[in-house]
Amino acid sequence: MQVLDTSSLAGRGGPQSVGRIFAILDLLAEARDGATLSELAVKTTAPKTSLVGLLSGLTLEGCLVRNEEGRYYLGPRFVALAMRATPGRELIATARPVLVDLVEASGETAVLGVLAPDAEVAIYLDKVESENPIRYAVSVGKRQELYCSAAGKILLAFFTSERRENYLKSYVREKFTATTIIGAAELQREVSQIRREGVAYSVDEGVSGASGVGAAIYAADGSVVASLSIAGPTERMRQNRAENVRLIKAAAANCTKRIGGTLATGQEATSPFETGPGNGGRYNK
Known part of the structure; x- marks a missing residue:
């Protein structure tokens, strides 16, 4: 990370804290491995005591x-805002x-x-919620694991074989429910099926009682740039599956x-503004 001198920020006609916030965001945008309080204090040339409150507030707000x-890493709220603006x-x-x-x-919630850009996870860029009183509710900017969501499985399925193999081998997968699939071999079989059929399913895997189905959105070169999915209560999704x-x-x-x-297959899924494979996920070091 570069060093940003914030000593003169107070004289720019605005609160010094505003300049320090942008300094923090600038630094973390380039720090793929994040940064500690001590590292941020050194790089921003600001006292730790001045940064503690700023970091706490930014974390509380999801930035x-x-x-x-x-x-510290850039949070879902900031990443979603950046994506919506660029x-x-x-x-x-x-x-x-x-x-x-x-x-x-469909009568169900739809999600893009x-x-x-900073981790091997999906992030919800936009959503339209169902008007059903019992529905799947989600927030824009929410991060979702690739291995247990319909939206994420679609993206995972169209990784390059090398990237997908690395993910299946090294990414730490948590079993959220009794039906969460975490085994590499089982996930590989499911990924192969997704590539053949062009559709991904998640049944009670992330949250018990909630299921989803998703498909890929392709760019001009045939690469997968996004996933489109609908989600709702498992029983209703099961009844209307076809x-x-x-x-x-x-x-x-x-x-x-x-x-x-x-519409093509066999291409790598990429973030709309990704410059390389993210490594900010929960990998074994």
Whole structure:
């Protein structure tokens, strides 16, 4: 990380804390392994006592996350905002009417997901919630594991073989429910099925009682840039499975067409503004 001198920020006509916040964000945007309080204090040339409150507030608001080792990373709220303001904005605008139509047709919540730029996880870029009183509720910016969500499985399925093998071998997978699939061999079989059928399922894997189905959105070069999924109560999703599969495939194909994409398989899933494989996930070191 570079060193940012914040000593003169107070004289710029605004609160010094504002300048320090941007200094923190600038540094963490380039720090793939995050940074501790001590490291941030050195790099921003600011006292630890001045940074503690800022870091706490940013973490509370979801702009930063702090792991068990005390390292800070950019959080889901900031990443979602960045995506909505830059490369993801066009995708959101294009997919929005499709999400609305999908909710109306299926009666379930529809979600647009992409790979996070800093970790091997999916992040929800946009959503339209069902009007059913019992529905799947989700927040824009929420991070979701690739291995136990329909949105994430689609993205995982279209990793390059090398990247997917590394993920299955090294990524620490938590068993959230009795039906969460965490075994590498079982996940590999499911990924192969997803690539053949073009649709991914999650049944009570992330949360008991909630299930989803997803399909891929392709770019012009045939790469997978996003996932489109619907989710709802498991019993309702099970009853309407065939119709939901038809709807999600048609909706994803519609999104692909709207962005000038090409329906193809065998290409790598990428974040809309990813410059390389993220390594901020829960990997064994």
